[in-house]
Amino acid sequence: MTMTAVDMKPYQDQTYYELLEVPVTASDxxxxxxxxxxxxxxxxxxVAIYALENPAQADELRARLREAMEILTDADLRExxxxxxxxxxxxxxxxxxxxxxxxxxxxxxxxxxLATPHSVASTHPEFSVSYVPESFKPEPPPPRTGESExxxxxxAMPFVPPPAATPARxxxxxxxxxxxxxxxxxxxxxxxGMEPVVPAxxxxxxxxxxxxxxxxxxxxGxxxxxxxxxLRPAEPARxAxxxxxxxxxxxxxxxxASRAARGLEATQIAEESAIATAEAAMxxxxxxxxxxxxxxKTIDIPPDAEFNGELLRRVRESRGLTxxxxxxxxxxxxxxxENVEADRYKDLPAAVYLxxxxxxxxxEYGLDALRVSKSYLALAxxxx
Amino acid sequence: MPPPQxxxxxxxxxxAVGGGKGGIGKxxxxxxxxxxxxxxxxxxxxVDADLGGANxxxxxxxxxxxxxLSDFVNRxxxxxxxxIVPSGVENLSLIAGSQDVLDAAQPKYHQKLKLLRNLQTxxxxxxxxxxxxxxxxxxxxxFLIADHGVLVLLxxxxxxxxxxxxxxxxxxxxxxxxxxxxxxxxxxxxxxxxKEGALRTPSEFVARVRAADAALGExxxxxxxxxxxxLVVNQVRTPADQGxxxxxxxxxxxxxxxxxxxxxxxxxxxxxxxAVRKRRPVLVERPDCEAAQGVVRIAERLIAQDGxxxxxx
Numbered sequence: 001m002t003m004t005a006v007d008m009k010p011y012q013d014q015t016y017y018e019l020l021e022v023p024v025t026a027s028d029x030x031x032x033x034x035x036x037x038x039x040x041x042x043x044x045x046x047v048a049i050y051a052l053e054n055p056a057q058a059d060e061l062r063a064r065l066r067e068a069m070e071i072l073t074d075a076d077l078r079e080x081x082x083x084x085x086x087x088x089x090x091x092x093x094x095x096x097x098x099x100x101x102x103x104x105x106x107x108x109x110x111x112x113x114l115a116t117p118h119s120v121a122s123t124h125p126e127f128s129v130s131y132v133p134e135s136f137k138p139e140p141p142p143p144r145t146g147e148s149e150x151x152x153x154x155x156a157m158p159f160v161p162p163p164a165a166t167p168a169r170x171x172x173x174x175x176x177x178x179x180x181x182x183x184x185x186x187x188x189x190x191x192x193g194m195e196p197v198v199p200a201x202x203x204x205x206x207x208x209x210x211x212x213x214x215x216x217x218x219x220x221g222x223x224x225x226x227x228x229x230x231l232r233p234a235e236p237a238r239x240a241x242x243x244x245x246x247x248x249x250x251x252x253x254x255x256x257a258s259r260a261a262r263g264l265e266a267t268q269i270a271e272e273s274a275i276a277t278a279e280a281a282m283x284x285x286x287x288x289x290x291x292x293x294x295x296x297k298t299i300d301i302p303p304d305a306e307f308n309g310e311l312l313r314r315v316r317e318s319r320g321l322t323x324x325x326x327x328x329x330x331x332x333x334x335x336x337x338e339n340v341e342a343d344r345y346k347d348l349p350a351a352v353y354l355x356x357x358x359x360x361x362x363x364e365y366g367l368d369a370l371r372v373s374k375s376y377l378a379l380a381x382x383x384x
Numbered sequence: 385m386p387p388p389q390x391x392x393x394x395x396x397x398x399x400a401v402g403g404g405k406g407g408i409g410k411x412x413x414x415x416x417x418x419x420x421x422x423x424x425x426x427x428x429x430x431v432d433a434d435l436g437g438a439n440x441x442x443x444x445x446x447x448x449x450x451x452x453l454s455d456f457v458n459r460x461x462x463x464x465x466x467x468i469v470p471s472g473v474e475n476l477s478l479i480a481g482s483q484d485v486l487d488a489a490q491p492k493y494h495q496k497l498k499l500l501r502n503l504q505t506x507x508x509x510x511x512x513x514x515x516x517x518x519x520x521x522x523x524x525x526x527f528l529i530a531d532h533g534v535l536v537l538l539x540x541x542x543x544x545x546x547x548x549x550x551x552x553x554x555x556x557x558x559x560x561x562x563x564x565x566x567x568x569x570x571x572x573x574x575x576x577x578x579k580e581g582a583l584r585t586p587s588e589f590v591a592r593v594r595a596a597d598a599a600l601g602e603x604x605x606x607x608x609x610x611x612x613x614x615l616v617v618n619q620v621r622t623p624a625d626q627g628x629x630x631x632x633x634x635x636x637x638x639x640x641x642x643x644x645x646x647x648x649x650x651x652x653x654x655x656x657x658x659a660v661r662k663r664r665p666v667l668v669e670r671p672d673c674e675a676a677q678g679v680v681r682i683a684e685r686l687i688a689q690d691g692x693x694x695x696x697x
Contacts, residue, residue, distance in 0.1 A: 008586065008587045008590065008605055008608070008609055008641045008642065009587045009641045010587060010638060010639055010640060010641040011638040011639065013587065013641075014638075041627075041630070041631050041634050041635075042631075042634070042635070042638070046631050046635075047539060047540070047541050047544050047628055047631070048544060048628055048631030048632040048634070048635045049631070049635055050541065051541065051544050051545035051548050052548050052635050052636070052639055057639065061638060061639075
């Protein structure tokens with residue numbers, strides 16, 4: 001690898017590909033074996049790991065590696081992720097032919113700005129600012145074909161992923177669970193579009209084939225808020241139909257990223273869009289990976305619930321889990337868990353890490369990881 | 385050693401062998417690496433820079449030398465060449481460590497500078513510095529003048545922990561050099577202290593400097609990236625031990641965003657232990673044993689890194 005300026009970056013700033021140290025063209029098998037290697041390399045009992053960083057960071061690295069593997073081995077999610085970081089793939093003959101449209105560094109930088117604007121913006125603003133002007137050299141604006149970001153084009157999109165992107169706001173857990181249990185076609189009802197759950201018992205291929213459909217189904221009549229359309233520049237659009245859509249998309253991404261560098265408002269936009277995209281991805285992953293969500297005992301989580309420590313504690317208790325058990329299963333240290341539940345923001349790690357902890361925790365509880373982390377971090381931001 | 389007959393046109397190479405912990409085989413690696421390099425036709429001078437616990441002469445089976453570093457430092461010897469003694473191996477000479485009881489481990493600053501400067505003028509192919517344990521500034525400064533900073537570690541938690549400590553300390557020492565060189569003391573100070581009192585990663589630091597001065601940030605990053613420690617894992621018993629080197633390199637990259645080179649490993653070998661007891665380099669005593677072969681591989685890798693022009697004509 002050449003000694004470019006953006007090379008020198010720790011795992012927090014790496015793309016999924018960089019994390020797993022695979023090329024963007026890597027096959028699923030290559031990704032899985034890279035993950036296995038990494039898992040072994042960074043295992044908790046590795047002599048190389050324990051002394052270098054604190055255990056929480058090592059856990060964070062492992063969580064990110066897993067996340068990278070999960071997302072990259074799911075064709076849909078990977079496609080979406082690639083689009084987000086600006087990797088363009090041409091589909092042909094069933095073979096994955098890929099080219100990194102912008103060179104990797106800028107793709108990586110896009111990730112930096114887009115994927116974690118939250119943490120970046122909140123903990124070290126100058127970090128992102130310092131990178132953006134470099135990585136996002138002025139580029140000619142993409143030819144626009146009439147649509148603007150604020151004009152929702154969803155109805156026309158044949159390929160919008162399920163409003164997965166819609167953070168599952170307003171979903172009553174019980175309703176969601178009930179939905180989940182209706183396997184197969186039942187899931188194709190409009191309401192399903194709102195909840196990106198793929199029933200585990202359904203064969204993958206079938207799901208994939210149908211996956212793009214529900215997205216088209218306007219999410220009417222559901223108890224869910226419409227997706228924040230203006231805030232979704234990262235939404236993959238028309239990829240299937242317009243060969244140039246990908247390029248345009250990444251341009252758009254880059255533009256929104258450089259806007260983010262320019263002003264607070266713009267930062268907000270980029271942030272929201274990144275979150276929306278990430279939320280989509282994560283919600284899907286969560287749904288797919290945990291094919292058998294634990295059946296939670298009844299606990300009412302109102303649509304507008306704020307996920308504070310108290311609520312997280314109640315969720316945990318409703319699952320019949322002790323702190324020790326959760327700590328063992330998630331590898332989040334017990335003191336972090338206690339501090340989370342007690343809302344002791346000052347004793348918690350920086351947002352970058354806290355976010356990972358919260359997402360990890362939410363996944364363990366079968367909750368929407370992004371909703372939980374976003375909500376909790378918002379509270380922490382307000383009160384600390 | 386005879387006075388040099390001709391000018392060397394290629395750059396000299398300095399190799400420093402360090403590691404945070406004592407008893408991990410730094411001296412064994414230095415001595416045998418010296419033998420391996422000399423056998424490839426390079427003119428090598430081994431320097432016992434373990435200022436407080438010199439014993440390189442013992443590893444080589446040389447009787448306690450009459451002339452040592454302290455003679456030069458204290459001006460009893462005028463020139464650094466005057467304290468070079470033969471090692472018994474062709475092409476390999478020795479500058480023995482100080483036998484003084486007092487003050488030897490803590491040379492005054494100007495003494496250290498003089499020593500470093502003079503060592504760097506020696507007309508040889510390889511200057512090999514055997515460092516002491518710990519992370520004192522004396523150790524770090526010797527480590528940092530080297531072209532190849534070789535870090536020895538054992539596949540054991542204590543050793544790995546100290547190795548990281550050593551690398552981090554060297555890294556920050558290097559940062560201090562750069563700070564003077566670029567006259568950016570304030571910037572460095574600011575970056576090191578402004579966020580929660582500590583720098584988390586080098587890349588974060590570079591980002592801060594770059595925010596203040598883009599060109600400088602880039603230059604600094606280039607300099608910091610040049611800091612590539614070369615790893616040697618000693619006393620390897622199992623395949624898992626062997627993997628420790630890869631894991632340390634990977635972890636260093638993931639958590640610090642910096643590269644290391646894994647030069648190779650040396651097997652745990654009773655022959656090596658016997659050779660130490662006999663006060664002979666294992667490469668001389670049993671060149672065919674596994675430990676000796678490990679050292680030879682490492683020497684070859686170093687030579688390869690220096691390019692084709694570096695072996696003796």
